[in-house]
Amino acid sequence: MSTPALLAIDLGTSQAKAGLVSLDGRLLALARAAYPMSTDGATGAVEQDPADWWAAIRSMVGELLAGAGPVDVRAIGVDGQGPTLVVADADGWPIGPAISWLDARATAEEAELSAATGQAGWVLGILPRARWAERNRPAVAVEARWYLASWEWLALRLSGVAAETSLPGQVHPDRDRIARTGLAVDRIPARVDAATVLGPLRNDAAAELGLAAGIPIVAGMADAHASMVGAGLLEPGDAIDTGGTSGGFAVYTDRPIALPGTFGAAAPISGRWFLGGAMNATGKALDWLRDDVLAGSIPVAQLLAEAAAIPAGADGLLFLPYLAGERSPIWDPTARGAFVGLTLRHGRAHLTRAVLEAANLALRHVAAPILAAGLPVRELRVSGGLSRDPVWDRVKADVTGFTVAVPAVVETAMLGSAIAAGTGIGAFGDLAAGVRTMVRIVDRYEPNPVACAVYDSVFASYVALYPALRPIVRGLVELDPMVPHRS
Secondary structure (H helix, E strand, O other): OOEEEEEEEEEOOOEEEEEEEEOOOOEEEEEEEEOOOEEEOOOOEEEEOHHHHHHHHHHHHHHHHHHOOOEEEEEEEEEEOOOOEEEEOOOOOEOOOEEOOOOOOOHHHHHHHHHHHOOOHHHHOOHHHHHHHHHHOHHHHHHOOEEEEHHHHHHHHHHOOOOEEEOOOOOOOOHHHHHOOOOOHHHOOOEEEOOOEEEEOOHHHHHHHOOOOOOEEEEEEEHHHHHHHHHOOOOOOEEEEOOOOOOEEEEEEOOOOOOOOOEEEEOOOOOOEEEEEEOOOHHHHHHHHHHHHOOOOOOHHHHHHHHHOOOOOHHHOEEEOOEOEEOOOOOEOOOOOEEEOOOOOOOHHHHHHHHHHHHHHHHHHHHHHHHHOOOOOOEEEEOOHHHHOHHHHHHHHHHHOOOEEEEOOOOHHHHHHHHHHHHHOOOOOOHHHHHHHHOOEEEEEOOOHHHHHHHHHHHHHHHHHHHHHHHHHHHHHOOOOOOOOOO
């Protein structure tokens, strides 16, 4: 007898995840697959080949079907990195590589479109990259039919239906004003609500994936939004640390709020909005320490265990986690990382502890203006593989001062896509009902008042460090051959 299940696919920045999830939220099987990224520091280019995404999906689905036992896949949900642009032809095939959200070449186009529409760059999504592609890729003018975000392209590949997905209350750029800039707005597909059925799984995709044709394909959303759903955010004050390579913080509100220094937008749940910000490499910093500094010789679990033996404040060692520049809250692509306070008595465990603390000091830095405005944070839901480790979660609670809650399924974006898939086929009345059915919290960590007092002092030093180092770093950046458009 087969188990009813939802198939969810999460196209992350450096790897994909796919899972089979029961209708009550149990994770039946999980698979991961990495794919490469092409970068050119001299131009700011960051690209990926959607064919690599598709190969990863085929591999993962095959692994899931082989290992999960008999399942009856009722629907497929998708989410993805963004705003990453895929330019596709009339049959849905990509025209050239996808232009990553990390790509820095469309700065002028973003300014142009922002001026034309009066809307901030984040509202414009993939459109500045689309305008850049029109100007710089000759094939686009001749062959392009669709401008799609990563999850929209995947939904097209699965269903044959091109659609721009939307959340309740989401602000979209004015197409008439966009058209005046010369951008081909007819290549932006018709808009549909996320968590609605686009169509059945097409025959060719079904054959490649080893699935039955006709499975409903449900319109998806950006991975950050899916992660909010999968982490169980419902009420004002519910917050999330999105984890992953970059890291980010968001907290739900009951109304749109404009707050300087923060990013605000519609949340996936109707009647909710969020405030927060995204960083660039807080999660990646630990990978860098393990893989590049320590040559992959020490498992992460051992590094975390060693760090647990170091007291709060890392015996006076502070790390600035700007290894890839930084987004929120400083918005400086030329920012650089630093260890400050090093002495001969600081060893590997201190370095690890400082990196862990910095990831959470960065989170606190993003949350600071939100808390200063008097908005509540009731609980911080965590996501990603590191959130399974008690050391990581305890440090997070102590540095931020928030109660940290760990979901049973920490692959929250993937679970969020499963919830959207179930909602699309009517298994739940809406996303909120799906969250209540499928999300469970298995651990909570309360902040330690003694450690919190230490981190209040450390946080003051952390906030002061970037502006103090910035004049020095500017001179060093001039020596970096990978920085685009150096003076």
